Amino acid sequence: MKNRRKRFFNLIAKWYNKPNCNRTLKTLLLALALGSQLGAVPLSVSQGGLVVLQRNGNEESVRVFDRTYYFDNHGRAYIGIDVGQEPGSYLVDGYQIDVMAGEFPIERWRMHPYAPPSKKRQVEIALFRQTFQSPVNLRTDLMHGSPFVSPLAVPIGLLQLTEQFAPIHRGIDIQTKEFRLDRGLRPVRAVNNGVVALKGRFSLEGNMVIVDHGMGIFSVYMHLSKILVVQGQTISANQQIGIAGATGRVTGPHLHFAMNIQDVYVDPVNFIKEANRYSGW
Numbered sequence: 561m562k563n564r565r566k567r568f569f570n571l572i573a574k575w576y577n578k579p580n581c582n583r584t585l586k587t588l589l590l591a592l593a594l595g596s597q598l599g600a601v602p603l604s605v606s607q608g609g610l611v612v613l614q615r616n617g618n619e620e621s622v623r624v625f626d627r628t629y630y631f632d633n634h635g636r637a638y639i640g641i642d643v644g645q646e647p648g649s650y651l652v653d654g655y656q657i658d659v660m661a662g663e664f665p666i667e668r669w670r671m672h673p674y675a676p677p678s679k680k681r682q683v684e685i686a687l688f689r690q691t692f693q694s695p696v697n698l699r700t701d702l703m704h705g706s707p708f709v710s711p712l713a714v715p716i717g718l719l720q721l722t723e724q725f726a727p728i729h730r731g732i733d734i735q736t737k738e739f740r741l742d743r744g745l746r747p748v749r750a751v752n753n754g755v756v757a758l759k760g761r762f763s764l765e766g767n768m769v770i771v772d773h774g775m776g777i778f779s780v781y782m783h784l785s786k787i788l789v790v791q792g793q794t795i796s797a798n799q800q801i802g803i804a805g806a807t808g809r810v811t812g813p814h815l816h817f818a819m820n821i822q823d824v825y826v827d828p829v830n831f832i833k834e835a836n837r838y839s840g841w
């Protein structure tokens with residue numbers, strides 16, 4: 561997008577995104593933006609969803625909800641919509657994004673009185689955030705056109721979930737008992753090519769591996785009985801990274817699996833489905 565047009569668009573967006581901008585004014589501003597052929601692409605997404613933005617000019621990055629996302633060499637940027645993002649229409653950097661309220665299950669087993677995190681826990685949380693906020697490379701994807709696969713030897717759509725993605729849970733719990741192969745091994749695989757960004761034993765997560773896939777995209781595997789990779793190791797899609805187990809705070813053996821983009825957790829099942837629409841580049 562040319563600079564003058566971009567400045568014009570940003571001016572419209574500034575007014576559009578104001579909390580007191582009413583519906584009539586929004587419609588007018590939107591018509592102005594679209595009429596000026598700035599290439600605003602209406603994108604509809606739920607809280608916790610994924611937006612794959614196709615570059616509409618030659619800009620190298622896009623700024624959405626206070627984060628900078630770079631376009632890869634296929635001109636695509638992967639944007640995670642936080643579960644806490646207020647539903648509504650947003651005009652961002654030449655794009656219109658409609659955020660809809662997500663439909664989440666009630667998180668019954670998490671209804672316990674709030675206790676402030678301990679010193680040890682605060683250190684752990686800081687480490688996770690630091691990991692998600694310092695990806696290996698925001699501009700290059702490490703997937704290399706490889707589609708995302710299931711973390712277990714069962715297709716993602718056929719996995720038995722014992723707990724869904726929801727605002728506090730921010731991942732899915734996958735039943736691992738019936739995938740018991742010989743001698744009780746439950747191999748957990750990397751969902752795509754990447755680099756091990758963090759591995760270790762943590763108080764709630766138990767043995768955990770975080771894989772960096774480039775572009776700010778991470779996959780997270782918790783409660784492993786055994787970790788089979790080292791920090792910084794390059795791994796390929798489908799490579800075994802550990803064995804499912806019941807370490808950390810659990811009521812039984814399962815795999816907690818999550819996807820994160822620049823410190824925003826997204827629904828991992830939806831992420832894999834959506835991201836794979838663009839694989840095979």
Ligand SMILES: [Zn+2]
Nearest residue numbers: 731732733816
């Ligand atoms: Zn879980």
